[in-house]
Amino acid sequence: GAVVSQHPSRVICKSGTSVKIECRSLDFQATTMFWYRQFPKQSLMLMATSNEGSKATYEQGVEKDKFLINHASLTLSTLTVTSAHPEDSSFYICSANPSGGTDTQYFGPGTRLTVL
Amino acid sequence: DAKTTQPPSMDCAEGRAANLPCNHSTISGNEYVYWYRQIHSQGPQYIIHGLKNNETNEMASLIITEDRKSSTLILPHATLRDTAVYYCIVRSGIQGAQKLVFGQGTRLTINP
Numbered sequence: 001g002a003v004v005s006q007h008p009s010r011v012i013c014k015s016g017t018s019v020k021i022e023c024r025s026l027d028f029q030a031t032t033m034f035w036y037r038q039f040p041k042q043s044l045m046l047m048a049t050s051n052e053g054s055k056a057t058y059e060q061g062v063e064k065d066k067f068l069i070n071h072a073s074l075t076l077s078t079l080t081v082t083s084a085h086p087e088d089s090s091f092y093i094c095s096a097n098p099s100g101g102t103d104t105q106y107f108g109p110g111t112r113l114t115v116l
Numbered sequence: 117d118a119k120t121t122q123p124p125s126m127d128c129a130e131g132r133a134a135n136l137p138c139n140h141s142t143i144s145g146n147e148y149v150y151w152y153r154q155i156h157s158q159g160p161q162y163i164i165h166g167l168k169n170n171e172t173n174e175m176a177s178l179i180i181t182e183d184r185k186s187s188t189l190i191l192p193h194a195t196l197r198d199t200a201v202y203y204c205i206v207r208s209g210i211q212g213a214q215k216l217v218f219g220q221g222t223r224l225t226i227n228p
Contacts, residue, residue, distance in 0.1 A: 002162075004159075006159075032214060034214075034215075034216070036218075043203075043218045043219060043220050043221065044154075044160070044218040045218075046215060046216070046217070049214075049215070091157070093159045093160070095159075095160075095216070097214055103148075103207070103214055104150075104162055104165065105162070105214070105216055106162060107152075107159035107160045107161070107162075108159050109158055109159045110157070110158060110159045112157070
């Protein structure tokens with residue numbers, strides 16, 4: 001149980017385009033999901049907290065207009081990187097916390113974004 | 117949330133027990149100790165967590181000192197697939213305070 005999926009697993013796009021990444025909880029409902037970013041040889045950095053039915057909460061320094069988060073259902077959150085640039089190339093990872101359960105977070109497999 | 121300190125890297129022989137230490141001297145009474153690991157190019161995997169009692173599951177054991185200022189994750193019979201970065205994270209148990217703050221972790225290498 002407690003499986004989180006992400007789609008796509010890998011994406012390459014041209015500079016200036018937008019990319020959408022999906023995060024799904026497959027066997028549980030998640031009121032809250034989280035989005036992290038990880039650059040090579042670095043640790044995970046929390047970008048934002050995604051709350052079902054309400055606006056996401058962004059960490060300091062993360063542009064909310066560039067990284068659009070939508071959490072329209074209890075099993076799906078999406079992260080859209082708008083007008084992507086090469087510096088946005090990174091490993092994007094989501095996690096989800098089962099509603100009503102323990103506070104353990106379960107992570108997706110990650111999405112490797114490369115912006116040319 | 118309290119900060120944690122871990123050694124940057126460790127080596128262990130295959131088949132031996134891997135003992136990964138973590139210091140969290142500023143931990144407060146309602147904070148849990150969580151352990152995750154990240155195998156290269158994958159999302160972090162939950163291992164185990166505890167508050168003050170020692171915990172064991174199918175993956176590992178977690179030993180927390182009586183004063184709760186440090187803990188040790190034990191992989192009883194390490195295999196090559198246990199090579200990963202291991203993160204020790206302290207987080208409040210208060211409902212809603214759910215952020216995980218990742219440090220640099222310990223890069224564990226299991227050698228044949």
